Amino acid sequence: MSTIPDQLDPPSAVAPWRRRWTAWRNGVLASPRFQFWAARLPGIAMVSRHRAAQAFDLVAGFCYSQVLMAAVQVGLLDLLRRGPCSADDVALASGLSPQAALRLVRAAAALDLAEEVAPGWWMLGQQGAALQANPGAIAMVRHHALLYADLADPVALLLRDRAAPTALSSFWHYAQDASEHEAASYSALMAASQAMVAQQALAAYPFARHRRLLDLGGGHGAFASAVAKACPALEVAVFDLPPVVAGAGAWLDAAAMRGRIALHGGDFFRDPIPPGHDCITLVRVLHDHDDDACLALLRAARQALVSGGRLVVAEPMAKTPGAAAMGDAYFGFYLWAMNAGRPRSAAEYGALLKKAGFAGWRRHRTAYPVVASVVVAFG
Numbered sequence: 449m450s451t452i453p454d455q456l457d458p459p460s461a462v463a464p465w466r467r468r469w470t471a472w473r474n475g476v477l478a479s480p481r482f483q484f485w486a487a488r489l490p491g492i493a494m495v496s497r498h499r500a501a502q503a504f505d506l507v508a509g510f511c512y513s514q515v516l517m518a519a520v521q522v523g524l525l526d527l528l529r530r531g532p533c534s535a536d537d538v539a540l541a542s543g544l545s546p547q548a549a550l551r552l553v554r555a556a557a558a559l560d561l562a563e564e565v566a567p568g569w570w571m572l573g574q575q576g577a578a579l580q581a582n583p584g585a586i587a588m589v590r591h592h593a594l595l596y597a598d599l600a601d602p603v604a605l606l607l608r609d610r611a612a613p614t615a616l617s618s619f620w621h622y623a624q625d626a627s628e629h630e631a632a633s634y635s636a637l638m639a640a641s642q643a644m645v646a647q648q649a650l651a652a653y654p655f656a657r658h659r660r661l662l663d664l665g666g667g668h669g670a671f672a673s674a675v676a677k678a679c680p681a682l683e684v685a686v687f688d689l690p691p692v693v694a695g696a697g698a699w700l701d702a703a704a705m706r707g708r709i710a711l712h713g714g715d716f717f718r719d720p721i722p723p724g725h726d727c728i729t730l731v732r733v734l735h736d737h738d739d740d741a742c743l744a745l746l747r748a749a750r751q752a753l754v755s756g757g758r759l760v761v762a763e764p765m766a767k768t769p770g771a772a773a774m775g776d777a778y779f780g781f782y783l784w785a786m787n788a789g790r791p792r793s794a795a796e797y798g799a800l801l802k803k804a805g806f807a808g809w810r811r812h813r814t815a816y817p818v819v820a821s822v823v824v825a826f827g
């Protein structure tokens with residue numbers, strides 16, 4: 449039930465021209481007569497149709513996501529990668545009925561996940577090809593089952609006490625006494641999705657200029673391994689909670705990186721951060737935490753850095769041009785469901801870094817900011 453009054457008093461922060469212009473524009477856009485004629489007027493007909501399609505996609509987005517989820521869960525993308533297949537092939541491989549398989553493959557084709565290359569024969573579509581080749585994105589699609597469970601009643605999610613457990617808060621159990629199984633589940637998801645993030649960070653910042661790097665909250669060492677491979681002369685270490693570090697050996701063995709990466713177990717809010725590093729990285733760590741905790745962590749990291757060192761923050765950020773929905777809509781709700789943290793813009797990180805004592809900061813451009821942006825602090 450809404451208790452919002454019909455007319456709000458405008459705050460003085462809103463410029464009068466801005467309020468009048470926005471209200472006038474919105475009145476025009478909301479008018480059914482304008483919508484009717486706009487689709488027929490040369491010059492703006494294309495924009496109108498595009499806006500209508502965008503509005504439909506906004507309404508139907510959950511359904512599209514579930515088509516993708518089904519395609520991943522039944523292995524449709526892997527099947528289509530191997531070559532043209534019919535709906536009967538899909539049915540045989542997935543256990544779906546032929547009618548259900550046909551419904552799924554047609555839905556996938558409508559979303560560019562599949563492509564009908566001849567009547568009744570499908571291969572991967574362009575989006576399908578890019579996604580199928582990205583194990584990190586596929587792992588995230590599967591993981592979204594937890595997010596969707598929490599989002600089933602979004603208003604209840606927003607209304608509830610933020611300390612109440614959710615599917616995501618139970619999954620991301622950051623604690624010294626977390627079981628190795630809990631730590632291994634989230635660390636495996638992070639390691640699987642790290643390659644795309646590391647690729648962005650490595651291309652954006654010259655890590656090879658440093659001598660010793662410490663990856664704070666570095667999980668099983670996937671980012672540390674990527675940097676170590678790219679910069680053979682760099683000494684690389686990981687700091688993470690003891691149950692996470694305890695499980696890192698197996699991952700590092702599989703990547704043939706054991707011995708190359710030093711491991712430190714501890715709680716970065718309580719324990720001293722190992723000193724002597726001229727580069728400290730925080731990859732997908734800060735957005736998990738509320739502002740006070742972030743500030744404490746940034747201060748501790750600055751204290752631990754050697755003089756002249758750099759702190760590198762890499763994660764998907766809010767207010768990213770061209771990817772704004774990823775920030776405040778996706779990660780805003782994701783982190784709300786997780787019960788801690790929020791997506792921040794590069795400028796907000798800049799302000800926090802200054803508050804933590806750093807003299808300055810700079811944003812380094814990444815090719816795919818939807819995957820990660822990079823902010824570097826110095827001084």
Ligand SMILES: CC(C)=CCC/C(C)=C/CC/C(C)=C/C=C/C(C)=C/C=C/C=C(C)/C=C/C=C(C)/C=C/C=C(C)/C=C/CC(C)(C)O
Pocket residue numbers: 578582585588620732733735736782783816819
């Ligand atoms: C040559 C031809 C045929 C065509 C030319 C046309 C052309 C140029 C096409 C472009 C093709 C192209 C280069 C496509 C590239 C596609 C890419 C790079 C796609 C990348 C997709 C990445 C995705 C979908 C990433 C998703 C990531 C997600 C959902 C991450 C979630 C992360 C979470 C939940 C993290 C949790 C951590 C926590 C707890 C919040 O800290």
Ligand SMILES: C[S@@+](CC[C@H](N)C(=O)[O-])C[C@H]1O[C@@H](n2cnc3c(N)ncnc32)[C@H](O)[C@@H]1O
Pocket residue numbers: 622635638639642645664665666667668670671687688689692714715716717730731732733736
């Ligand atoms: C979202 S994961 C990111 C992992 C890795 N940096 C990556 O991007 O793949 C956050 C990491 O921070 C670690 N972490 C959370 N709280 C911590 C704490 N108090 N002390 C040390 N590590 C912590 C978690 O165990 C986890 O590995």
